[in-house]
Amino acid sequence: xxxxxxxxxxxxxxxxxxRLSCAASGRTFRSYAMGWFRQAPxxxxxxxxxxxxxxxxxxxxxxxxxxxxxxxxxxxxxxxLQMNSLKPEDTAVYYCAARxxxxxxxxxxxxxxxxxxxxVTVSS
Numbered sequence: 001x002x003x004x005x006x007x008x009x010x011x012x013x014x015x016x017x018x019r020l021s022c023a024a025s026g027r028t029f030r031s032y033a034m035g036w037f038r039q040a041p042x043x044x045x046x047x048x049x050x051x052x053x054x055x056x057x058x059x060x061x062x063x064x065x066x067x068x069x070x071x072x073x074x075x076x077x078x079x080x081l082q083m084n085s086l087k088p089e090d091t092a093v094y095y096c097a098a099r100x101x102x103x104x105x106x107x108x109x110x111x112x113x114x115x116x117x118x119x120v121t122v123s124s
């Protein structure tokens with residue numbers, strides 16, 4: 001089992017940047033593909049980005065492609081989400097998730113473990 005703790009959320013103006021971190025503990029971090037999801041008020045949780053076990057493969061939702069970058073440091077047991085050019089519609093609680101199976105996961109049901117989330121608010 002793995003425990004996930006997100007950090008780095010906060011309030012930022014439109015066009016600003018934030019970097020989210022997700023620290024993992026428990027079983028070997030490199031055994032998991034990782035993903036970021038978000039949930040805005042009144043909306044369903046949606047996929048944001050995913051990264052493979054080695055970090056060699058990534059995938060992004062169209063809404064964040066070119067603005068967000070997912071990365072991982074297996075030595076530090078941490079996955080990151082660098083968010084640039086933020087928009088008010090990026091406001092949400094952001095969750096990281098870990099997937100035991102091979103391959104990238106693009107839906108919630110692909111993931112086995114979840115963090116508690118961190119709030120990101122983008123003001124206009």
